[in-house]
Amino acid sequence: MRQKISESAVRRLSVYLRLLRTLEQEGEELVSSRELARRSGATSAQVRKDFSLFGSFGKRGQGYDVRELTVRLEEIFGLRRRWSVCLVGVGKIGAALLGYGDLSERGFDVVAGFDVSEEKIGSRVHGVPVFALEELERIVRTRQVEIGIIATPPEAAQEAADRLSAAGVSGVLNFAPVEVTVPRDVALRTMDVVLELEALCYLLTSDGRSESKASA
């Protein structure tokens, strides 16, 4: 039942999942593709097609059972278990991430931070112990860390990626504003604030609501 599913479908499914959790809290029991579409910015056909990639779990004439669909999506995403995470680089962004309570609530256990600063090593930041970078391999192995978050300065990011990969993580989330490479068997995603802002500027400049554009 697992097939290659597109980047954009994965993102939409994540958004639906977030919406479903809200709906559940609001006490909704059923939701239609139309409602999910309205709240997520997709079309209703898109929503149905996205779900149909994994089977049919709606009820014709009613919609989808919020609770059941949540569980199905969590299964598909591998979120019905906890994930062990570490953070490399406990600077401003790193520390902010450690203080982001939602991580734990959403199933991610941040078990260690790593840094080179003597002041930080041995301390706890928002409850997470900070270790010397040298300890990375040992701790990733012993704590069976599966995901590494990189929040180092850009010049240290590739080394962090290399060491995390070699130590055995399966996935890397990179916050440093550089492209890093990882072995083919490690999954990678990058989040870059400046890059997003620049993409936003493109929208403001082009779609910039004042340029005449090439015809249809």
Place this chain on the structure above:
Amino acid sequence: MRQKISESAVRRLSVYLRLLRTLEQEGEELVSSRELARRSGATSAQVRKDFSLFGSFGKRGQGYDVRELTVRLEEIFGLRRRWSVCLVGVGKIGAALLGYGDLSERGFDVVAGFDVSEEKIGSRVHGVPVFALEELERIVRTRQVEIGIIATPPEAAQEAADRLSAAGVSGVLNFAPVEVTVPRDVALRTMDVVLELEALCYLLTSDGRSESKASA
């Protein structure tokens, strides 16, 4: 010359731009589509096609002039000027963003932060003055803020988006883990750490592992 260009093309172009800046610092004068492809994880044909959307600015047989291509991309993205930005919600993530020096270096002037906390109002965080939320409209107007960054708790995000839009920003970057809506003439992008982590889990859980982006 402006046409609708896809989400994914915009992202790739942003990545090329970031690479070009690195190449310029490394003193490279020419770069081939093959090299940009290797460092960005795209294919060389993809790189050439992406650039050809805006005209032809390479030199056959040599490649692209790094400096010239940088300037062209910056023009396309509207980055040859400074942008005025404000931040709503000076919590952990918000404060970390204010301390992120790259913003200013990359042409974004964060002119104000807004918060509801009495302690923060009137203070400066990393040099940026923090105002009461009530002041938002006044300051966005007088300082001609063009982009608003939302870093509030999720339940306050929609109000922030509404007020920013009404006050006249052209773009919103949302860090709150919730979908917000904005008027059609406002551009919107959302960054959500948990959502990215969940997408990463999908990759780790589904069999077809290999989302490895090549590159610098």
Place this chain on the structure above:
DNA sequence: AAATGTGAAAGTCTTCACAGCA
């Protein structure tokens, strides 16, 4: 020789529209 720029082909994703079910 080396690398761009680009039509055309191949591939992917989205939308449409409606059959089918509760």
Place this chain on the structure above:
DNA sequence: TGCTGTGAAGACTTTCACATTT
């Protein structure tokens, strides 16, 4: 009736391969 599930059509994106230029 209302809404899902889905083939088929349409739109868009990527890849291919080669003529063209330096």
